[in-house]
Structures are given as structure tokens and as C-alpha cells.
Amino acid sequence: MLRAGLGRRSRCCGGLWRSPCPGAAGGSARALSAASASPSPGSGGGARSGGAPPAGASNVKPLDGVKILDLTRVLAGPFATMNLGDLGAEVIKVERPGAGDDTRAWGPPFAGTESIYFLSVNRNKKSIAINMKDSKGVKVIKELAAASDVFVENFVPGKLAKMGLGYEDIKKIAPHIVYCSITGYGQTGPVVQRGGYDSIAAAVSGLMHITGHEDGEPVRSGVAMTDLATGLYTYGAIMAGLLQRYKTGKGLHIDCNLLSTQAFKTKDGYIVVGAGNDHQFVTVCKILNLPEVSKDSRYKTNTLRVQNRKELIDILSTRFSEKATIEWLQLFEGSGVPYGPINNMQQVFSDPQVLHNGLVMEMNHPTAGKIAVPGPGVRYSEFAMSHPKPPPLVGQHTVEILKSVLGYEDDAIEELLCTGAVAQHEVR
Numbered sequence: 001m002l003r004a005g006l007g008r009r010s011r012c013c014g015g016l017w018r019s020p021c022p023g024a025a026g027g028s029a030r031a032l033s034a035a036s037a038s039p040s041p042g043s044g045g046g047a048r049s050g051g052a053p054p055a056g057a058s059n060v061k062p063l064d065g066v067k068i069l070d071l072t073r074v075l076a077g078p079f080a081t082m083n084l085g086d087l088g089a090e091v092i093k094v095e096r097p098g099a100g101d102d103t104r105a106w107g108p109p110f111a112g113t114e115s116i117y118f119l120s121v122n123r124n125k126k127s128i129a130i131n132m133k134d135s136k137g138v139k140v141i142k143e144l145a146a147a148s149d150v151f152v153e154n155f156v157p158g159k160l161a162k163m164g165l166g167y168e169d170i171k172k173i174a175p176h177i178v179y180c181s182i183t184g185y186g187q188t189g190p191v192v193q194r195g196g197y198d199s200i201a202a203a204v205s206g207l208m209h210i211t212g213h214e215d216g217e218p219v220r221s222g223v224a225m226t227d228l229a230t231g232l233y234t235y236g237a238i239m240a241g242l243l244q245r246y247k248t249g250k251g252l253h254i255d256c257n258l259l260s261t262q263a264f265k266t267k268d269g270y271i272v273v274g275a276g277n278d279h280q281f282v283t284v285c286k287i288l289n290l291p292e293v294s295k296d297s298r299y300k301t302n303t304l305r306v307q308n309r310k311e312l313i314d315i316l317s318t319r320f321s322e323k324a325t326i327e328w329l330q331l332f333e334g335s336g337v338p339y340g341p342i343n344n345m346q347q348v349f350s351d352p353q354v355l356h357n358g359l360v361m362e363m364n365h366p367t368a369g370k371i372a373v374p375g376p377g378v379r380y381s382e383f384a385m386s387h388p389k390p391p392p393l394v395g396q397h398t399v400e401i402l403k404s405v406l407g408y409e410d411d412a413i414e415e416l417l418c419t420g421a422v423a424q425h426e427v428r
Contacts, residue, residue, distance in 0.1 A: 061088025066242070069144050070094065070125065071153040071160075073101045074276070076256075077182050078121040079231030081152055084238065085124030092144060093122065097129040102277060105302065138163055146174045150238055154182040167253045178241035180254040182234055218270055218342045230256055262313065264320035271320065271328050274338035278302065287331050288319045365390040366427045395425040 066089040070081045078093075078101070085091040095101055103118040111119060128144075131137040142165070145151050151170055153160055160166050167179045234256045241254050264271055275281040278301060285294035293299060293315060298308045305312055320328065325341050332339040343351060349360055349372070362372045371390065402408040402422070416422045 063087040063089035066090070066150070067148040068092065068150045068152060069141070069148040071141075071151070071155070072182060073154065074103055075121060075227040076230040076234065077152055077154040078103075079228060080182075080234035080238070081125065082121050082123055083231070083235045084150075089150075091125040092148070093125045093127045094130050094132075094141065094144075095127055097131055100127070100129070105277075107303065108306065132163060132165075138165060141165060142170070142173055145170050145177060148174070149176070149178065149242070151177050151179045152182070152234070152238070153180070157181070157183055171251065171253075175251055176245065176249075177251040178238060178245060178254065179251065180234060180238055180241065180256065182230060183255070183257045217265070262316075264317055266320055266325045266328055267323060269325040270342040271325050272340055272342060273332070276338070280337045281305070283335055283337050284316075287335060287337075288316065290315070290319060361388050363388050363390045366396070395423045396427060398422050398424040 063084060066084075068081055068084055068089045068091045070077065070091050070093045072078055072081065073095075081089075081091050081093070093101075099105070101118060101122070103121075104115050106117045107115045109116045130140055132141065145165075151174075153165075158166075161169065167181070170177055170179055234254075237254045237256060241252055245251055262272070264273065273284060275284045281299070281302075282294045285291060293312070297304075299305050299312055323331075329339070329341060354360065360372050362370060365371050368390075399413055399417075402413050402416070408416075413422075417424060
């Protein structure tokens with residue numbers, strides 16, 4: 001039988017699925033008691049032997065009482081936390097005073113003055129505007145973290161640590177915290193300081209190379225597939241982190257990244273550049289030595305650039321075609337603008353960051369020999385993925401399962417094998 005306290009965490013307690021603090025007045029009264037038991041014979045199944053669910057059970061959501069502190073912007077992070085909010089979690093979205101999430105200004109289309117993009121991935125949340133450059137604002141975030149179960153962020157690696165809000169900082173005041181970081185490329189490696197957008201990850205990962213006509217130009221997916229996939233990975237990883245905390249009593253750090261815009265043709269290939277805001281657009285024009293374009297009234301804002309997109313793309317395309325891909329990559333390095341080459345599959349699996357992140361897993365297959373497959377797109381601070389086992393052959397584990405799971409004796413297994421009821425693949 002499993003018994004767990006599921007409820008809102010007080011500051012002295014560890015959080016979701018943790019015991020009430022010793023001596024805390026009324027501590028157990030604040031938790032919902034959850035019990036799961038095997039059905040007794042004849043009970044007709046179900047989690048409760050009494051048959052009828054407790055009063056009000058139909059209104060209980062899986063994450064009721066779980067508090068999420070959300071410091072993410074744009075798509076992957078907000079999509080993940082929206083899914084958590086749909087399951088009942090209280091999501092507190094931290095935004096910059098005034099401007100808020102970048103996507104509040106991303107449009108058209110707009111619903112009145114509200115960006116459709118922003119509205120589509122931010123339901124079931126509360127917003128708090130905090131100036132993170134102010135020490136008092138940082139203090140408020142720390143206090144919120146201490147009162148939360150999950151901390152989610154998608155800043156460039158190291159930026160929050162400089163503010164005193166990195167994992168090691170938050171862990172000291174909230175050892176129970178499930179701290180999840182979403183980045184373009186991971187926490188360590190040769191290109192972690194690059195900004196990461198969906199389109200850049202789609203290019204570097206080879207997705208754009210295999211999309212479109214065989215002899216045509218690379219094509220970006222109509223929706224932000226890498227952002228959405230990373231959001232789903234994040235959502236699942238946070239659920240796993242909460243379960244891990246239930247088992248160990250400790251929080252952990254989860255690393256999710258997009259690797260695990262418009263494409264421009266260069267002299268010898270393609271490059272993708274993501275200017276997601278007005279400041280980044282000015283930087284791009286500076287790198288391209290096109291200062292007059294950044295000053296042109298037709299391109300001053302994102303809305304105007306969308307309206308005059310064709311003329312702008314023609315200008316940028318002409319400039320990008322004048323240099324080789326590697327030259328543009330060197331010029332954009334350290335600029336703060338998301339960028340990357342469009343890799344083919346061979347380049348993807350030899351990319352230094354892909355190899356550093358362990359996204360290629362090698363194993364020995366009983367018939368295929370040594371094989372390499374894409375690895376998991378998430379890392380956890382408190383445990384590592386075990387050595388992978390190769391995909392099984394048909395019936396490779398028949399006897400093992402019959403013995404270990406069902407407790408069959410050798411003679412019973414032999415009879416099943418002889419009659420053809422089951423089959424065992426003999427690995428040579």
C-alpha cells in the first residue's frame with residue numbers, strides 16, 4: 001500500500017508528497033491523504049475496495065496543491081507550464097514589468113491588443129511583474145521559490161547564477177525544489193552561450209535538411225516542432241522529478257534543451273538567424289553592415305517588419321549570399337542573436353555539442369553489431385541514464401519473463417515452447 005501526503009507545502013516542509021513537519025501545528029490537516037490499495041477479490045477492481053470514490057473526488061486534479069514558479073518566456077517553457085497548470089498546478093509566471101513575456105508583442109495576429117501567440121500557451125497561470133535587476137526583486141523570487149515545488153527557467157546558462165538565482169543558490173533555501181532549466185544547447189559544452197530558438201534547433205539538428213523536396217531548399221516546419229517537443233519533454237521530466245523527490249526526499253536539477261526563423265542562402269550553404277526582438281534586429285543589421293536597414297522606418301518594429309517582409313528578405317538574402325556559411329557563423333559568434341547552420345544528417349551526428357550532450361548512444365546489437373541511436377533529450381542532476389540495452393529481437397526474453405514475472409517452472413516453460421504457444425529467440 002502506498003500512502004502519500006499531497007498538499008500545499010508550508011515553508012518549513014519539503015513539499016509535494018512529503019511528511020508534515022514535526023510539531024507543525026495543524027500540518028497534517030493541510031494535506032490531502034491519498035491512498036492506493038490493490039483491489040480485494042470480488043471488489044470489481046478500482047483503487048478503493050469500498051467501490052465508491054470519496055466525496056468530491058471527481059473535482060480533484062493530479063497536481064492540485066503543487067506550486068510552479070515559472071521564469072520562462074516564448075514557447076517551450078510556457079507550453080510545459082501550461083500543461084502542468086491544466087493538471088491543477090498553481091503556476092506563477094514571473095514577467096518583466098511593462099513588456100512582460102517577449103511573445104506579448106509577437107504579432108500579427110492580435111486579439112484586440114493581445115498577441116494570439118502569447119494567449120495560446122499561457123492559460124491557467126498567474127502573472128507577477130518583478131524587476132530581476134533589482135536586489136529586492138531577486139529577494140521576492142527567492143521567497144517564492146522557497147514556497148514552491150517547482151522552479152522552471154529558460155535563461156542562457158549562467159545568467160541566473162550571476163543574480164543569485166541559479167540551481168545551487170535556490171537549492172540552499174529550498175532543498176526540496178525541482179529546478180528545471182530549458183536552454184538551446186544544454187548547461188555545458190562548446191556553444192552553450194548561444195541563444196536558442198526553435199528555428200535554430202531545427203536547422204542544427206538536421207530537421208530542416210530533411211524537410212521539403214529532395215532537390216529543393218531546406219524548409220522549416222509550419223509549427224515550432226522543436227519548441228513543442230522540448231516543452232513536452234520538460235513537462236514529463238518535471239513529473240518525473242516530482243516522483244523522484246517522493247522517492248528520495250530531495251529535489252534535483254533537470255536540464256532540457258532544444259538541440260536534444262528564416263533560412264538564408266550563403267555562398268556555400270544555408271544559415272538560420274532568429275531576430276526575435278527589435279534589439280536583436282539592430283544587431284543583425286550591424287553584423288551584416290546594413291545600418292541603413294535598421295534605421296528604415298519600414299523595419300523599426302516587428303509588426304512593420306512582418307508587413308514589409310518580402311522587401312526585407314530580399315535585402316538580407318542578397319547580403320547573406322556574399323559570404324560562406326563559416327564566415328557568417330564567426331561574425332555572429334558572441335552577438336547574443338540566435339543563429340546556426342543547417343546541418344545534414346552526417347553533420348548533425350558529428351556536431352561537437354551533440355556529442356557533448358550525449359545525444360548519440362552506442363550499443364551492441366545481437367545481430368546488427370555496433371549501432372548508434374539518438375539518446376534521451378533530458379539530463380537529471382541526481383541520477384544518470386544507465387547503459388542502454390539494444391532493441392530486443394522477437395522473443396529474445398520469453399523464457400526470462402515467464403520465469404521472473406510469472407514464476408513458471410522449467411517444465412511448464414518447456415511445454416509451452418514445444419507446443420508453439422510461446423517462442424524463444426536464441427541469441428548466438
